[in-house]
Amino acid sequence: MTSLHNCPAPAKLNLFLHVVGRRSDGYHLLQSVFQLIDRADRLHFDLREDERIVRTTDVPGVPEEQDLIVRALKRLASEYARRHGHNPPGISVAVEKVLPMGGGLGGGSSDAATALMAANCLWQAGFTSDELMAVGLPLGADIPFFLFGQTAFAQGVGEALAPVAGPDCWYVVIEPGVAVPTPAIFGAPDLTRDTKGVTISDFSRHLENRRDLSGFGKNDLQAVAIRMFAPVAEALEWLGRYGDARMTGSGACVFCAFSSESEADQVLADVPGAWSAWKAKALDSHPMKSLLQNQRVVE
Ligand SMILES: C[C@](O)(CO)[C@H](O)COP(=O)(O)OP(=O)(O)OC[C@H]1O[C@@H](n2ccc(N)nc2=O)[C@H](O)[C@@H]1O
Numbered sequence: 249m250t251s252l253h254n255c256p257a258p259a260k261l262n263l264f265l266h267v268v269g270r271r272s273d274g275y276h277l278l279q280s281v282f283q284l285i286d287r288a289d290r291l292h293f294d295l296r297e298d299e300r301i302v303r304t305t306d307v308p309g310v311p312e313e314q315d316l317i318v319r320a321l322k323r324l325a326s327e328y329a330r331r332h333g334h335n336p337p338g339i340s341v342a343v344e345k346v347l348p349m350g351g352g353l354g355g356g357s358s359d360a361a362t363a364l365m366a367a368n369c370l371w372q373a374g375f376t377s378d379e380l381m382a383v384g385l386p387l388g389a390d391i392p393f394f395l396f397g398q399t400a401f402a403q404g405v406g407e408a409l410a411p412v413a414g415p416d417c418w419y420v421v422i423e424p425g426v427a428v429p430t431p432a433i434f435g436a437p438d439l440t441r442d443t444k445g446v447t448i449s450d451f452s453r454h455l456e457n458r459r460d461l462s463g464f465g466k467n468d469l470q471a472v473a474i475r476m477f478a479p480v481a482e483a484l485e486w487l488g489r490y491g492d493a494r495m496t497g498s499g500a501c502v503f504c505a506f507s508s509e510s511e512a513d514q515v516l517a518d519v520p521g522a523w524s525a526w527k528a529k530a531l532d533s534h535p536m537k538s539l540l541q542n543q544r545v546v547e
């Protein structure tokens with residue numbers, strides 16, 4: 249096998265996000281439920297005759313050497329070389345960006361996770377999921393979740409993951425048109441960092457009784473983002489007329505859950521033209537898992 253084309257890198261939503269503390273290195277301790285959705289970047293991988301890792305498409309605002317895909321593949325190649333005593337073949341990657349940057353949808357982390365899964369397969373390297381997570385975590389706190397590949401209750405900085413059933417629903421997501429820098433939100437003096445912890449059974453019990461998440465938890469980063477970025481506040485206020493609208497991650501995107509696709513369509517039809525908005529279905533598992541199992545390989 250020399251190529252893997254049309255590899256999805258799906259977005260995530262943080263159904264709630266509690267900041268429960270801060271580590272001595274400044275990173276924040278979180279509690280969150282991560283949900284995969286069926287909106288995705290697309291990545292194409294081809295083995296090379298040389299040993300270089302090359303991005304063949306332009307990603308505006310992200311120089312090739314800073315791209316999380318390239319950085320993740322280089323880290324994995326080093327680990328491969330350490331184990332095997334020689335470098336793996338190089339890889340060319342083409343990226344079709346669909347997910348907005350600084351949107352709280354985890355696009356960069358998801359791209360990196362998909363790249364790690366694809367390279368592991370193309371190199372027949374046999375790294376375990378935990379080993380791929382260890383390679384990815386220093387590059388982005390969300391990378392372990394995407395490698396975990398199913399709805400997860402996350403703790404720590406997002407690396408302590410447990411599987412959990414999420415709501416079966418459709419989401420309307422609004423892109424307010426601003427990129428929110430994650431460090432600015434976590435660094436804000438008015439961020440509350442002492443939300444009382446919840447348990448997985450608190451979450452699961454709420455979902456069993458109510459069938460949706462409304463009323464459970466909140467996103468602690470939201471108050472800071474609203475204060476700093478007026479478009480986030482406006483989008484939340486508008487979508488909040490239809491249900492329990494929330495921000496995902498550190499923003500800027502906001503979402504609201506609906507029990508059917510037709511309800512989501514009705515809301516979408518009303519969204520003011522100034523915003524990009526779309527619907528997405530909750531996914532139970534990462535689409536790369538089935539793709540790699542079927543090994544739908546080009547060539
Ligand atoms: C907020 C979330 O979107 C939840 O899914 C993610 O944890 C953020 O993940 P990310 O965008 O990949 O962020 P990273 O690149 O890992 O971190 C960016 C910066 O945000 C801050 N940061 C991030 C994650 C975390 N648990 N605590 C933090 O304080 C740190 O200053 C860090 O330098």
Ligand SMILES: Nc1ncnc2c1ncn2[C@@H]1O[C@H](COP(=O)(O)OP(=O)(O)OP(=O)(O)O)[C@@H](O)[C@H]1O
Nearest residue numbers: 315316349350351352353354355356357359390497
């Ligand atoms: N392949 C990539 N795709 C997107 N952004 C990338 C990529 N590689 C590096 N980056 C950098 O990462 C930053 C964050 O992008 P990303 O799409 O992950 O944001 P996000 O959705 O807010 O993430 P999170 O939910 O993890 O906070 C971008 O501004 C960009 O500089």
